[in-house]
Structures are given as C-alpha cells and as structure tokens.
Amino acid sequence: MNFESKLRKTFSNTSEMLDPEQFINKLTTARYAQALKRSQAISGYLAMVVVLVVGILGYNELDQGAILMEGSYYYSTNIISDQDEDSEYFDDLALYIIEQEEDIWMAFSFLDEIEYDKIVNLMENES
C-alpha cells in the first residue's frame, strides 16, 4: 500500500450523517444570533459616537468659564478677568454708602442685606 492510500485509509471510517432539519434549525438560530450581535455592535458604536460628540461639545461649552455664583452657573469669560476690578468698585461703593448714610447702622444692615460683608468685617476688625 503506498503512502497516499494509507493516508486515505485514515479517513475512510468517517461516514456519519447529520440530521438536516436539526442542522437547519441550529443554522437559523446561529444566523439570527450573529445578526443580533452585529446590530448590537453597531448600536454600541453609534452610542459611543453620540457620547463622544456630546462630551466634546459639553467640554467646549464648559471651557468657556462656567462659574458658580449664588447657586447659579454663569458662562462668561469676562467674569474672572473683571473680578478684581468689580471688587474694587464694590468696595468703593460700600464706603461711599457708609460715608453718605447718616445712620451707619442702616448702611451696615443694607450691606448685610445684600450679603456684602467685606467692609463690615474689615470695620469690625479695625474696631
């Protein structure tokens, strides 16, 4: 017996059959499972893209300088840069009010009412 015939003999006892109907059922299930997996992968990919886009847009928006002031967020690039200037202006305004008001306690209570306690604290410390 030559080598090729001997090799073929190795495979000669393979003649089992499969039940075609059972196989077709399994095949259909496998095809649907694959299609489902594919559609899930596509949905996942799309969701990822949406999250990424929203994330990038959100980041850009927040990067404009969102500042929490008195419980609300304000979006302005000017707030931070103008903060010192504003503070000086309010200090001057507070001093003017204190000087002009005959009843200093009225002035203090007004400043307290608008929650401007910087000058009040300062004067308390000085006294």
Added chain:
Amino acid sequence: MKTDRELIQEFQRGSDAAFNELVRKYLDLVYHFFQKITPDKMEAEDLAQTVFIKLFKALKKFRFESEFNTYLYRVNINTANTYFKRNKWRNMLHLDQVPDPGYVDTSQDRQWRKEEVWAAVGQLPKKQRLVVMMRISQALPFKDIGNILDMTEGSAKVNYHHGIKRVKSLLGNNK
C-alpha cells in the same frame, strides 16, 4: 428537482426556503469534508455551520462566474485553512505526540490517527497544505484541485509532491 442555479436565484429573490434546500443538498458533502479534518464531531458540525453562514452572506451577491460546486469547495478550503491557522499551536502539540521516528512502527500496516496526519499537514506552507488537504481528504483529481485553488494542474502536482514528502517525513515514514 431544482438546479443549484435556480435555487440560488430564488434565494437572491428573498426565499430562505431555497437556501435551506441548498443546505439539505450539500450538508453531507460539507460535513464529511470537515469530519475528515477534525476528530471532534462537534467541531466538524461547527465548521460546517460556519461554511453555510458564509454562503448565506455570499450567495446574495453570487454572479455565477464559477460553478457553485467549485465555489463551495473554495469556501470549505478557506474555512479549513482558517481552522488550521487558529489551531496551529494545538496542532504542534499533537505533532509532539507523534512517536519519535527512532521508535516508530514503520511496518506497512502502521496506521495513523487523523490528528497526527492533520497536525503534520498543518505544518505545511499554505499552497502545499491546501493541495494536500484536497487530495487526501477528497481524493479529487489534480485538474479539479487546480481549478478550485486557481492554479494550473502542474502547479497542483508540484505542490502536492513537496507537501506529501514533508508530511511523510513528519509522520516518520521515509519508505
């Protein structure tokens, strides 16, 4: 009884029943092909399933440039080749289990196990592996093998000659 062409055309028009008819017609051929490649029946069934899933996708665009039979063999061969690549390390382990040539029974009656043969075939370069696979498992003529693998009959013969020589040495039969 409908021809393959008619069934494929019906399938392309949306009839899954026509595809199932093709499955019934070719299931034995496909399953026996993989039964010869793997000792595991479940694995053979899984590989057959892979072939039909590939066909389900591919036949929708089939343009009848080749015979369906030839096309089916190509899908079988490609699936088997992927299986070999995936199991290369496992095949190598099987090959390690082949007895040392110094102690092997070299008598004419020595019969190999399927795993031993495929472990050796799995070590061949791609072209040789495909030709040897088709020749020893399907006993196809070189002309058909060449046709399926897109090579000349002569090239199929040469690849087979080199491949079988290597398998012989790997299996420890130098006679």
